[in-house]
Amino acid sequence: MTFAATRSSEPQTASTTAYTRPPSLGTAPTPAAYTNHVAPPNLSEGHSPPLSRQIPHSPQSAPQPPQPAQRTLFVLGATHHRTPIEVREKLALPPDSLAALHAELNQIEGLEEFAPLSTCNRTEFYGVASRPEALAQLQRAFCTRQQFAETQFAPYAIQLQGPQVLQHLFEVATGLDSQLVGETEIFGQLKDAYAAAQARHSTGPILNRLFQKAFQAAKYVRTHTAITEGQVSVANVAVELARDIFGPLGSTRVLLLGAGEIGEKTARAFQSRGTTALSVASRRLDRAMALASELGAFALPFWLAPTKLAQFDIVVCATAAPASVIAADMIDTAMHRRAARPLLLLDLALPRDVEPRVGDLPNVYLYNLDDLARIAEENRNAREAEITHCRELLHTRAVSLWATLHPRLTHKTSPIIRETKQLGQPLRV
Secondary structure (H helix, E strand, C coil), X not given: CCCCCCCCCCCCCCCCCCCCCCCCCCCCCCHXXXXXXXXXXXXXXXXXXXXXXXXXCCCCCCCCCCCCCCCEEEEEEEECCCCCHHHHHHXXXXXXXXXXXXXXXXXXXXXXXXXXXXXXXXXXXXXXXXXXXXXXXXXXXXXXXCCCCHHHHHHHEEEEECHHHHHHHHHHHHCCCCCCCCCCHHHHHHHHHHHHHHHCCCCCHHHHHHHHHHHHHHHHHHHHCCCCCCCCCHHHHHHHHHHHHHCCCCCCEEEEECCCHHHHHHHHHHHHCCCCEEEEEECCHHHHHHHHHHHCCEEEEHHHHHHHHHHCCEEEECCXXXXXXXXXXXXXXXXXXXXXXXXXXXXXXXXXXXXXXHHHCCCEEEECHHHHHHHHHCCCHHHHHHHHHHHHHHHHHHHHHHHHHHHHHCCCCCHHHHHHHHHCCCCCC
């Protein structure tokens, strides 16, 4: 589900899901940090005032040593809270784009550390900046690469600074900020994103400590609370939806498009509910055959799948394709061969694998990630007390970590760190 991008022509309507402001961590930024804006807020708190406003030293007074520049910990990006799926798929970063963008960001003066995260729920950049212009340049570089105007990006953008970044990342790692609250896939995605940033030598002492503490906090909360109990994965919600439509799943025939992690989890979830007739198709036939062997399923060449759609009751779409792979005309043809039998398409991909107008066809049920999240939200009220408890635990840890990180942000970058970054060598902290 990570690192994929495409283009969509649908209207960009803002998500109705509310974005909950994390609790204050003491020296929290002003509420402006939570507003939508294109240009980053002023990062220069702590700098000396302009020369015109300074009181000159008398000839007898000793000159004061220069004060170190204030560095800012930040997160910039867009998430499911404000951004509908048709916009998120435009902002998502596939591996090739991420590598090219990294090279551009590495040239931004004052962007001392950064780590991108791109999943189905969010595209975010965590970083440390010593110049206000660095954030504006980062946003400009990102929007340019995605061919997405900054003015279009503004309504969806989030930008947090200082201690609020800690609480946010802790909640992301724990699954509290996910569409399906408590889901565990994000933990692995975040670890992969951090490892990729480390491999590209774009993290340093601040982000290294932040991410490591986020992983520790997530493990602690998952161990000491019940936040992960119940149907808190895309796979489980998808299968329960299928049961609502078809009843017992023992006689249903399921086609899985894509042999990645989310596809495998969904396939296993169907099997755990009684499905036996399962087929797997992937652009790489060897991967389809390997997964089919593990599942006791059938492997199908990807190019043949569109001609076989009429044979299946449920199609799970979870590819990493850059554009849709299931067109409306394919489904229309299949439905004419299915008599009155319904067809369920579960589009778990970002970018979406199925053209949206497929859902307008008679007797066809199409659900994407946002649809599944809305279904899961209906059961959220029963878990609010547990969510609140988790946030309190994370808040305590975030406060403690900020007490150690904040002094580091007021110090100048070590010459060794600057030289190491320029040389493209890993930082050892």
